[in-house]
Amino acid sequence: MMPRMARAHRLEIVPLGGLGEFGMNLMVYRYGGDCVVVDAGMMFPGAEHLGVDVVVPNMDFLDDCGAIHAALLTHGHEDHIGAIPFLLARRDVPIYGTPYTLGLVRGRLAQHELDASPRLVPFPPDGTALRLGPFTVETLAVSHSIPQSSMLVLDTPVGKIVHTADFKLDPYPLSGPGTDLARLARLGEKGVLAVLSDSTNAELPGFTAGERTVGPALARAIEGARGRVLVTTFSSNIHRLQQVIDTGVAHGRKVAIVGSSMEFHTDVALHLGLLRIPPGTSVTPEAAMNLPPERSLFLVTGSQGEPTSALARIAVDKHRDVVVSDGDLVLHSARSIPGNEKSIGRMINHLLRRGATVVTSEDAPIHVSGHPRRDELSLLLHLLRPRFLLPIHGEYRQLAAHAAIGRACGLDPERVLLAESGDLLTLTAEEFRRAERVPVGQVFIDGALDRVDFTMLRDRRQIAGDGIVIAVVAVHRDSGSVSGPAEIASRGFVSDATEEELLREARDVVALSLSDTSLEERADEGLLKAKIQAGLRRFLRKRTQKRPLIIPVIVEL
Numbered sequence: 001m002m003p004r005m006a007r008a009h010r011l012e013i014v015p016l017g018g019l020g021e022f023g024m025n026l027m028v029y030r031y032g033g034d035c036v037v038v039d040a041g042m043m044f045p046g047a048e049h050l051g052v053d054v055v056v057p058n059m060d061f062l063d064d065c066g067a068i069h070a071a072l073l074t075h076g077h078e079d080h081i082g083a084i085p086f087l088l089a090r091r092d093v094p095i096y097g098t099p100y101t102l103g104l105v106r107g108r109l110a111q112h113e114l115d116a117s118p119r120l121v122p123f124p125p126d127g128t129a130l131r132l133g134p135f136t137v138e139t140l141a142v143s144h145s146i147p148q149s150s151m152l153v154l155d156t157p158v159g160k161i162v163h164t165a166d167f168k169l170d171p172y173p174l175s176g177p178g179t180d181l182a183r184l185a186r187l188g189e190k191g192v193l194a195v196l197s198d199s200t201n202a203e204l205p206g207f208t209a210g211e212r213t214v215g216p217a218l219a220r221a222i223e224g225a226r227g228r229v230l231v232t233t234f235s236s237n238i239h240r241l242q243q244v245i246d247t248g249v250a251h252g253r254k255v256a257i258v259g260s261s262m263e264f265h266t267d268v269a270l271h272l273g274l275l276r277i278p279p280g281t282s283v284t285p286e287a288a289m290n291l292p293p294e295r296s297l298f299l300v301t302g303s304q305g306e307p308t309s310a311l312a313r314i315a316v317d318k319h320r321d322v323v324v325s326d327g328d329l330v331l332h333s334a335r336s337i338p339g340n341e342k343s344i345g346r347m348i349n350h351l352l353r354r355g356a357t358v359v360t361s362e363d364a365p366i367h368v369s370g371h372p373r374r375d376e377l378s379l380l381l382h383l384l385r386p387r388f389l390l391p392i393h394g395e396y397r398q399l400a401a402h403a404a405i406g407r408a409c410g411l412d413p414e415r416v417l418l419a420e421s422g423d424l425l426t427l428t429a430e431e432f433r434r435a436e437r438v439p440v441g442q443v444f445i446d447g448a449l450d451r452v453d454f455t456m457l458r459d460r461r462q463i464a465g466d467g468i469v470i471a472v473v474a475v476h477r478d479s480g481s482v483s484g485p486a487e488i489a490s491r492g493f494v495s496d497a498t499e500e501e502l503l504r505e506a507r508d509v510v511a512l513s514l515s516d517t518s519l520e521e522r523a524d525e526g527l528l529k530a531k532i533q534a535g536l537r538r539f540l541r542k543r544t545q546k547r548p549l550i551i552p553v554i555v556e557l
């Protein structure tokens with residue numbers, strides 16, 4: 001690191017995640033020895049992260065980066081708040097956000113049995129600026145696919161920075177004031193040094209449609225339904241859920257919330273008055289199943305086909321309360337996150353096989369994105385007229401597309417910076433450039449919602465000490481039958497003396513889990529893996545008090 005003196009009069013902007021990858025957004029702004037952090041998110045593991053539950057950014061940089069005055073949260077999506085417990089484990093900092101965002105953070109911390117309530121501070125509701133060391137921060141309400149999202153306006157010693165985070169302009173928002181275009185224009189007139197803005201949809205032409213446009217298509221689908229209606233969407237998309245509830249209730253249906261994430265997000269929203277379920281129309285999933293089918297509406301988790309989610313379990317008759325059958329309607333009111341298409345596809349196959357009708361956003365306009373497209377990004381730049389642009393929140397191709405939009409808006413190509421996570425950028429009134437690299441990367445967490453693992457994370461040596469267990473199971477593609485016993489290997493888990501005996505027993509545990517699966521489950525790799533993992537995790541924890549990373553591998557014969 002450079003000596004402090006050399007840093008004076010320049011602002012350092014350090015993305016520790018979110019640039020060049022989707023997820024785990026975390027940005028550090030530093031002036032001299034004073035920092036603020038914007039967002040601390042996680043990434044949902046993909047197929048390449050076999051068996052890992054959560055991926056968070058490497059935060060080594062934060063250990064000796066100076067005084068961190070605050071972590072400022074733009075909104076409550078997991079890719080912006082999911083790493084907060086892990087940030088708090090390293091540095092004791094106040095966390096600022098809107099009430100809904102903080103409500104979600106509070107719930108997440110409670111899952112880790114961590115009470116950080118005194119450290120959770122709401123943004124001043126009247127728009128008063130926050131003073132944080134050399135920074136002054138104001139928030140600006142924006143439309144997005146979750147309530148109470150904010151852009152941040154950071155007044156720094158080198159100039160004004162607008163950090164848009166995730167937003168869309170949505171001229172007809174379902175509730176709230178929407179994105180304040182007039183205020184953006186005023187900011188532009190006063191002078192903006194740099195804009196850091198959402199690149200997610202930068203490759204797509206035009207404007208993202210407003211949330212309201214989804215309502216009529218949802219209404220058409222629900223209106224014509226004669227059986228049960230199940231709707232899945234992201235649990236935090238409260239405006240979408242509100243539209244579904246309003247339509248369902250208007251057609252005489254009662255509403256049941258299914259799945260822990262859906263319960264959690266709607267609870268926080270109901271508590272804050274952001275979601276309304278008319279009195280007398282809210283029922284338990286069990287009670288809803290006892291109603292005539294045409295009187296029930298289920299809001300269920302599982303829009304990404306996650307094997308342990310409510311809808312994935314319903315789809316194979318493995319849910320405790322809810323069954324789907326002939327004549328029921330399932331609405332998939334969400335996008336498929338790249339990488340999840342296969343598990344979503346398998347889930348849909350199971351639902352269709354049971355006689356349900358499945359409608360996705362490819363069949364009807366029942367989903368809109370929460371991110372701005374090309375023309376919105378361009379409009380924003382015209383309003384703010386920044387000197388510099390840094391595209392954030394996207395893979396490199398989206399960042400590059402966003403940079404091209406900046407140049408097309410008349411920004412000097414030299415003032416549009418393409419950077420990736422780990423680049424330490426320096427900004428002065430004259431210059432914005434890449435200066436050096438800092439350590440970044442993905443940190444894998446297994447069983448992240450468990451207190452044991454949270455404690456483990458604080459002591460990385462312990463994680464390393466618990467090692468890895470790999471279980472290989474061979475399944476005949478045609479018959480779905482399992483071929484021979486599982487092969488189980490471990491590294492860094494237990495001593496050689498105890499390993500052999502333990503792994504032999506583990507093999508029996510896997511055999512037992514497999515004997516309890518239906519043919520359909522065995523044909524579904526995601527479900528099969530989840531089952532093997534759950535059985536082994538329970539067994540190994542009981543026998544060794546350890547939580548190794550468990551990686552099930554299915555080989556098709």
Ligand SMILES: [Zn+2]
Nearest residue numbers: 077079080166
């Ligand atoms: Zn995001």
Ligand SMILES: [Zn+2]
Nearest residue numbers: 075077144166
């Ligand atoms: Zn978001």
